[in-house]
Amino acid sequence: MLITLKQAATKIQAANKILLTAHIIPDGDAVGSTLAMLQILRSIGKSAQIFIDDTVRENLHALPHFDEIRRPVKGETFDADLLLILDTSPDRIGNVRNLTDAPILNVDHHVTNSGEGYELYVEPDAAATCEIVYKLARELGAEISLDAAKCIYAGMATDTGFFQYSNTGADTLRIASELVTCGVRPNEIAEQMERKSVAEVRDMTKALQSARIFLGGKVAGIFLTRADSTEGFIDLIRVIDGVDVAFMINDKAENFCRVSMRSKGTDVATIANSLGGGGHIRAAGCTLKTSLDEATKILVAAIGKALHVDNLSDAGTPLSEID
Ligand code: 5GP
Numbered sequence: 001m002l003i004t005l006k007q008a009a010t011k012i013q014a015a016n017k018i019l020l021t022a023h024i025i026p027d028g029d030a031v032g033s034t035l036a037m038l039q040i041l042r043s044i045g046k047s048a049q050i051f052i053d054d055t056v057r058e059n060l061h062a063l064p065h066f067d068e069i070r071r072p073v074k075g076e077t078f079d080a081d082l083l084l085i086l087d088t089s090p091d092r093i094g095n096v097r098n099l100t101d102a103p104i105l106n107v108d109h110h111v112t113n114s115g116e117g118y119e120l121y122v123e124p125d126a127a128a129t130c131e132i133v134y135k136l137a138r139e140l141g142a143e144i145s146l147d148a149a150k151c152i153y154a155g156m157a158t159d160t161g162f163f164q165y166s167n168t169g170a171d172t173l174r175i176a177s178e179l180v181t182c183g184v185r186p187n188e189i190a191e192q193m194e195r196k197s198v199a200e201v202r203d204m205t206k207a208l209q210s211a212r213i214f215l216g217g218k219v220a221g222i223f224l225t226r227a228d229s230t231e232g233f234i235d236l237i238r239v240i241d242g243v244d245v246a247f248m249i250n251d252k253a254e255n256f257c258r259v260s261m262r263s264k265g266t267d268v269a270t271i272a273n274s275l276g277g278g279g280h281i282r283a284a285g286c287t288l289k290t291s292l293d294e295a296t297k298i299l300v301a302a303i304g305k306a307l308h309v310d311n312l313s314d315a316g317t318p319l320s321e322i323d
């Protein structure tokens with residue numbers, strides 16, 4: 001059921017012990033929004049704890065209060081009177097779902113989140129869930145500390161590609177400006193978020209070498225096997241002239257391919273949704289439980305259908321073979 005920001009704030013006010021969570025394969029917005037919310041809730045006298053059922057990419061460990069995030073252990077329960085789910089629908093929170101029977105309050109910015117069966121405040125035009133967390137803090141009359149501001153800024157920066165993507169709106173820049181006024185240093189957050197290990201850069205060069213162009217140059221793909229972290233890799237091919245849809249397939253385990261898509265115009269949320277995933281119009285993803293080759297065929301066919309292209313069985317051309 002869809003609710004308003006005011007109703008979401010009222011639900012929070014009525015609760016005392018709040019379990020906070022976000023999606024598995026957590027990104028800057030998932031971690032930033034839960035960490036900021038933790039601090040905001042405590043500042044208005046609530047007890048709060050974050051659980052995320054996954055490992056978190058190294059760059060995000062420097063965010064304030066990161067060490068307080070817990071991963072549920074098998075059979076564990078947690079005493080809460082509200083389960084506040086940020087940046088995803090309740091189906092992508094892993095075992096956190098089994099920690100409590102408390103009622104769900106869901107706050108999200110994914111257009112593919114339906115709100116069926118739980119209370120949802122969704123703002124598909126918000127660049128990041130962190131942007132909504134900022135508005136919620138204002139609605140709750142809570143102060144935003146410098147530490148909370150850093151977390152909100154980090155989530156907004158990562159979900160907008162540092163204020164470059166089409167989701168960057170006037171509200172995004174106004175809120176970012178207010179966070180900078182609070183004392184956030186954009187260069188410090190950017191350095192933390194962009195840092196990569198040698199292994200990641202090595203994987204990035206492999207990713208570029210694997211690049212192939214499909215469907216008459218409108219689609220580009222990169223292919224990875226068992227890569228741990230692929231943050232930003234898809235941007236390497238998103239920029240290619242004439243490419244509308246960029247995709248990345250990471251063969252994470254046997255018959256388990258993680259797919260990311262980015263677009264300059266095409267609605268990739270609908271494509272991801274048709275393959276069991278979701279996301280935003282210009283950034284979406286899904287998991288295909290099959291081999292890398294089969295996943296590529298399925299994905300190129302689905303993208304081709306959305307682009308109304310005939311050659312749906314295109315095997316792609318490596319960059320080196322293109323003039
Ligand atoms: P990314 O490519 O960065 O992993 O994801 C892009 C966007 O799509 C993010 O907002 C992410 O939450 C969403 N997304 C990625 N994979 C999935 C998925 O399997 N299911 C759903 N519902 N959303 C996804």
Ligand code: MN
Pocket residue numbers: 029030087109127128129159
């Ligand atoms: Mn997000």
